[in-house]
Amino acid sequence: MSADLRTRLARLHGRPLPLPPGTPAEAPRPSLAERIARLRVRAAEIEAAAPTDGDVARLVGGHIAAPMLIAVARSYPLPLVHGRTPIAGARELAEGVRLSAALDARPDSAGLLFLDTETTGLAGGTGTLAFLVGAARVRGEAIEVTQLLLTGFGGEAALLERVQPLLERATHLVTFNGKSFDLPLLRTRARLAGRSLAADEPAHLDLLHVTRRRLREGWADCRLRTAEEEALGFNRKDDLPGAEVPAAWQRWLQRRDPALLPKILDHNREDLLSLAALLAVLAGPTEREAPLLTRLRSAAQPA
């Protein structure tokens, strides 16, 4: 007696019940091997009709950086409106870093790197893939966003290769929950690919902690979305919710349906801009701190 895998597993779970003797048999179910063969044929058909990397690049407004890796670049001149208070300029961003990281001197805005990843899950560990790495830098009086999107696992080595110099050249890394999630994940992915993430990593400012300390009072939670709405007054329109992003990429991976890929990139871009805007807000006294600051200043005035 040898039954194929699926039948054996189904039996072990008690489904389906064997038919009592005498009942007419249904059409025999195909064996697992047959079904996998059919699946492979179907997969090959899908692949043959699938959009190419070039198609995807055009769809998302980027270019092919390497096989299975698409790069998308955008530039946002400052001042930039992203909520009720615009981001004034590069200096404001640098000042935000100085205050939040309690530095002695204001850093050079050119050394700031904003980072946010999109992944296949939140579990972390070796089974989670970062399929999109979004990075933003300050170039003069503009924010330049570079997004690296995988169209398959095969592009990961090239992605990591491009992330490495970004980290090595930056002086300050700014993320939201990156200390617990994004960076450990990227280090894991690098190690699995047999490389190190970067020769050395820049100082890391995780705005989740700063936001919690200085802004959070009265909020329901401390998610980036909440911080956007409360601190920035920024309400996204037509956004693909973060929880649906993994499934949207999987639709591409398994069914070759690229329709939601642009929305993933939009979502990630908004995350990065919110990160910058948050930093700008943190460059000055918050609503809560302002009155205290005024009182301190007047107390320090000579009589």
Next chain:
Amino acid sequence: MDQAAGSDLFGERVGDDFGTFEMHGQADADTLAAHLGRRHAGRIAGTLLVPERPARHAPFPPSLDSRLAGALRERGIARLYSHQREAWDHVAAGRDVVVVTPTASGKTLCYNLPVLQAALEGPAKALYLFPTKALAQDQVAELLELNRAGNLGVRACTFDGDTPGDARRAVRTHGDIVVTNPDMLHAGILPHHTKWAQFFENLRYVVIDELHTYRGVFGSHVANLLRRLARVCRFYGTQPTFILCSATIANPQELAEGLLGRPVAAVTESGAPSGRKHLLVWNPPVVNADLALRASARSQSTKLARIAVRLGLKTIVFANTRLEVEVLTKYLKDVFDRDTRKPPRVAAYRGGYLPTERRDKEAKLRAGRIDCVVSTSALELGVDIGALDVCVLNGYPGTVAGALQRFGRAGRRNRAALCVLVCTSDLLDQYLARNPAFFLGASPEHARIAPDQLLILMDHIRCAAFELPFAEGEAFGAESVAEALGYLAEQGVVHREGPRWHWIADSYPAQTVSLRSMAEGNFTVVDITDGARNVIAEVDYSSAALTLYEGAIYMVQSSPWQVEKLDWPGRKAYVRRTNADYYTDAIDYTKLKVLDRFERDARAQSECAHGEVHVVRRVAGYKKIRYYTHENVGYGNVNLPDQEMHTTAVWWEAAPAALEAAFATRFEALDGFLGAAYALHHVAALLSLAELRDIGRAVGDGEGEWSAVRGPDGGGHARGLDGTEADIARHGRPFRPTVFLYDNYPGGIGISAPLHGLRAEVVARAADLIARCPCVHGCPACVGPVLVDRKHRHTPKGAALTVLALFAAETPAEEQRH
């Protein structure tokens, strides 16, 4: 069996019949054994004297680092035992090795020495696996002692659920020896192996202690866990040597090789010295001949412990439940610790106590300040408590191996020791009382695992896919991984790209796989009395329908709770304390249908086969039974899903002609089958290393038309699956009752096949058990609780023996049966 504390079943006062002792002051175990043999010969069912064994030494290995040698000398060790040197030599030659020696034989040096040596020579790291946190902590303490004694600078740390977050990073990057348990390795380390890159890159040794605990379902999971570990090590380019330690079981090398999937060298002769050991099997005296009722084991254990302590002998009493521990402790404290101003001489020890309390008692035991400790199996494993003089087992712990482990607690270097197994009235205990040679001379049981059990294997293939992508053509266990991965791809959990299979689900598979259960998931019992929500017990899936239906009285350590709500999909039972004066007993019907015969032994009067069966178990309702009077005080309905599974089984059926000749009515035959099944079930559990609940038993007709149960009147009834009485008496319909013993786990766990091989012995021992039971008609110690029907020609005992005689008949089949 035991009634109110302080007196036995029939009012025997504790302390009256052991008489006064002629000797005063100290005496040794030899004297005590002799005294017991003289005065109570009637209660001693069997004895064995294990002669003393001198030490066999070996010098330190020449390559042993001088710092390590210095550390050993500082701890008073100038030479090794032969088995420690043998282990060292195997490991030095790069061979995986399993060391099989009894407790307190210095087995930890078998692995600590090679590991510390390597750590001193370079960046060689080691992973230690222990089944419990307590043992892990003890080991680290031991290593730190050696480290300190020789100023070795080796960092040993535990890594488990209790390790705080910031400490975890330090362990991962700086730990030389990481001590953990299989559950942590499974869910906390392997799925995050990149964080342990430095550790795995330098991993030289993996040490697994208490190997014999990795049997059955747990062992099958651990075998797969080790396959995943091997995969991860390959990724980092290492191939560590495994050093394993096992207690005495029949097949340690086979178990080790099954767990590792490759040949393992074995060191089986211990060089440690041991004093003379007297082993006794003690059966309490009969106090009611008709009912074959004996005095309680508890009374006997208490008396034995009292006498031993009065003689100045350090004693340990093992009990099978926490409640028994508390009661025995109370009895003994009533005698020895009356004056609360003095330090206590008697202590209880069990898992429920706080770790600090347990450490304190262990230290006092080691220092000899406690005269008698009463414990559950918590003290069976390697925790160091020094050596004792007398060990009393209050009831058979269920396996010979377990009993020997416990006996191992008694016995010091140059002194005699006494070990007594006190039998309860349970069937297995009484079987041993009647067959003491089986226990005293027995080789302990075989430990069995089934690492390629399909459900378990699939769980671990999922976890492995999360850890590292699978490559085309990669092997994992005996199953074709390609098929398994194809199945997972169909489920959307992995994605194939080129020659590799990547994990893409957003779930974390290790979290949903428990190493101690199969597929369906255990139930937790949650106490909601007074608004609390405490987990008080865990029940495995196959027992849940029988014990956790709404309205059931669920006992934890003899305290009753009533199940108020059962959340079947959520796997939770909510219970509340109750004062009900009854207990509940589920009425369940098990229907078995034979799907396939693998092997068959057909004779003229019966046949015994082994194969695959489909089992459907339905709990139709339950009876409420008042305590003490055993009256039926009500019924309740149960509405739970049927439990179905496919598994392997061994079964016996008798030829219709032979049955007709032997029994006047079909009902009598049914009675016989039920009694025979009861005895066969217990004997089968004894002969495999199986607990009773690992094997299911059922009497049915093989086509699944009806199944037999003992009704509330104690008589046998045949029921169709809808619960109504099946009409078996009607002639013209074939009557083929069959006794089934099946693996109580979906897919089987490897019990049925060997059992089929032992069928002649199983039947013979079952018949022997029934024949030699001193009861008249039948009792729970041989055929189960029965009612005597005067209309029947046979008593239940007689009927069962008749059926077993048919199974044992040697006449070869003359004609082909279907």
